[in-house]
Amino acid sequence: MSGVRRTPVRGTGQQAILDAARHEFGERGYAAASIRDVARRAGVSLSAMYHYYTGKQELLHALVNGSGQAYFDSCRKELESTGDDPGERLAALVRATVRYRAEYRLESNLTLAEWRSMSEEQLEEFRRRQFDGTRMFQQIIEDGVAEGVFRTPHPNDARRGVIAMCNAVAQWYREGGEEGVDELAERYVELSLVLVEYRPSTRRPRAQA
Numbered sequence: 001m002s003g004v005r006r007t008p009v010r011g012t013g014q015q016a017i018l019d020a021a022r023h024e025f026g027e028r029g030y031a032a033a034s035i036r037d038v039a040r041r042a043g044v045s046l047s048a049m050y051h052y053y054t055g056k057q058e059l060l061h062a063l064v065n066g067s068g069q070a071y072f073d074s075c076r077k078e079l080e081s082t083g084d085d086p087g088e089r090l091a092a093l094v095r096a097t098v099r100y101r102a103e104y105r106l107e108s109n110l111t112l113a114e115w116r117s118m119s120e121e122q123l124e125e126f127r128r129r130q131f132d133g134t135r136m137f138q139q140i141i142e143d144g145v146a147e148g149v150f151r152t153p154h155p156n157d158a159r160r161g162v163i164a165m166c167n168a169v170a171q172w173y174r175e176g177g178e179e180g181v182d183e184l185a186e187r188y189v190e191l192s193l194v195l196v197e198y199r200p201s202t203r204r205p206r207a208q209a
Contacts, residue, residue, distance in 0.1 A: 014052045016042040018066070021059040026106045030060060030114045060114060061122045067107035068129050071100045075136060086144030087198045091189040093136060094166060098185040101169035108170035137163055141196060151197035158195045165191065 020042035024033040035056060039049040053059050078092035101108055111126070118126060137159050144150030152158045166188060173184070 013044070013048075017044060017049060017052055018059070018062060021056075022063060022106055025060070025063070025110060030056065030110060030117065035059075057117055057119065057122075060110065060117060061119075063107050064111050064118075064126065067100075067104040068126075070104065071096070071133070072129075074100055085200070086140050086147060086149055087193060087196075087200060089140045090137075090144065090162075090192060090196065090198075093140060094162065094189050094192045095185045097163075097166040098169055098188050099181055101167060102173045102175070102181045102184070105170045105173060108167070134159075134163065144196060144198070147201070149199055149201055151199055152195065155196070158197075161195050162192045 017038065020038045021033075024038050024041060028037075033056065035049060036046065038056075038059065039046050042049070053062065074096040075093060078096045079089060082088050082092040115123065115126065141150060141155050141159050145152070145155050150158075169184070169188075173181075
């Protein structure tokens with residue numbers, strides 16, 4: 001399609017190829033994008049392309065895998081700067097997830113639409129990462145219920161609701177709109193804490209004799 005105006009990519013080598021693939025998959029769709037177009041957009045030869053990646057499937061995996069690692073790094077950073085209160089920890093996780101879904105919209109939607117294009121080994125890795133992500137939410141909500149600060153009688157449903165709400169951001173959020181990511185993240189924190197029926201502990205320290 002010669003009429004398509006391609007956004008130029010910056011950088012060299014492997015990163016340029018990944019950036020080019022991201023643009024091509026986003027503009028054309030995974031099925032319609034070709035390795036030749038990715039190479040042309042990256043400004044590299046096909047032989048250079050194949051030096052790094054064997055084909056579209058491996059490029060898809062690299063994009064999804066790289067963004068997944070960025071997500072867990074972000075979650076870890078948020079949680080490390082948060083205290084032990086389950087409400088604060090859930091808020092940190094929601095913020096990280098909303099920001100990730102807004103920043104990595106393409107990778108998030110590609111994963112949902114093209115997971116069948118992955119190899120069995122790649123799918124196994126993807127499912128393991130999904131489990132780890134779900135487990136982070138589950139552990140925090142279980143802790144909150146055990147400590148009595150999350151009053152929901154349906155913790156599993158609350159967890160599924162929080163995760164689904166955050167994940168859906170990738171499907172509709174557009175950068176440059178009326179609402180910024182930070183504002184959106186804080187609203188989702190409020191909604192998430194309502195779902196788990198968060199009641200902060202009001203216990204006071206014992207008066208010293």
